[in-house]
Amino acid sequence: MNPTEPYVHWIHCNKCYKLYIKKEASFYLLACKHVICSLCAIELPQSINGPRAYKCPVCSQTTRACVIGNTMPKNIKDLFHPQPYLDGLDNYKIMSFQQEQRKKFFEHMYKLETRRTNLLQGIELAKQKTRQLFQNFEETKAERRQLQYVCQGLRLNKDSCASSTSSGYSSAANDRNLNEL
Numbered sequence: 001m002n003p004t005e006p007y008v009h010w011i012h013c014n015k016c017y018k019l020y021i022k023k024e025a026s027f028y029l030l031a032c033k034h035v036i037c038s039l040c041a042i043e044l045p046q047s048i049n050g051p052r053a054y055k056c057p058v059c060s061q062t063t064r065a066c067v068i069g070n071t072m073p074k075n076i077k078d079l080f081h082p083q084p085y086l087d088g089l090d091n092y093k094i095m096s097f098q099q100e101q102r103k104k105f106f107e108h109m110y111k112l113e114t115r116r117t118n119l120l121q122g123i124e125l126a127k128q129k130t131r132q133l134f135q136n137f138e139e140t141k142a143e144r145r146q147l148q149y150v151c152q153g154l155r156l157n158k159d160s161c162a163s164s165t166s167s168g169y170s171s172a173a174n175d176r177n178l179n180e181l
């Protein structure tokens with residue numbers, strides 16, 4: 001089995017969900033059966049001549065780790081076999097490991113998809129609100145223009161009234177002057 005083939009697309013870091021096939025990091029299978037990328041792996045100080053130990057960032061167990069790849073021992077490599085029943089392997093053990101991993105992966109994808117849908121709905125709502133606000137703004141602008149015309153009209157009327165009143169006053173004054181003569 002070659003774990004770099006497409007059928008291993010479900011192999012992911014159980015902590016950050018980075019995908020194995022993207023080859024952005026090394027991947028480990030920990031003894032607790034969690035798959036962890038090298039960026040999430042917490043390596044513990046090595047005891048003299050002891051095996052390298054890791055603290056699982058998912059379940060916090062202190063465990064040993066095996067690098068996922070072609071150099072894995074056969075019993076670990078078998079866990080990634082795409083069709084274990086065809087090769088007479090421990091089908092139940094292998095399938096339950098793979099199903100658990102797939103479940104984690106698809107739950108994460110579902111969460112991402114739900115978040116994406118909610119975001120898109122939020123964007124659509126914000127767009128509608130912006131359109132509505134813009135329309136309100138345009139209507140207010142038109143109303144303001146209308147009011148300006150009305151004000152201008154009122155000012156002109158007032159000015160013409162004032163000038164006719166002042167001319168009326170002067171003619172009345174002239175009449176009075178004439179009577180006094």
Ligand SMILES: [Zn+2]
Pocket residue numbers: 013014015016017018036037038039040041
């Ligand atoms: Zn990771």
Ligand SMILES: [Zn+2]
Pocket residue numbers: 030032033034056057058059060061
């Ligand atoms: Zn673990």
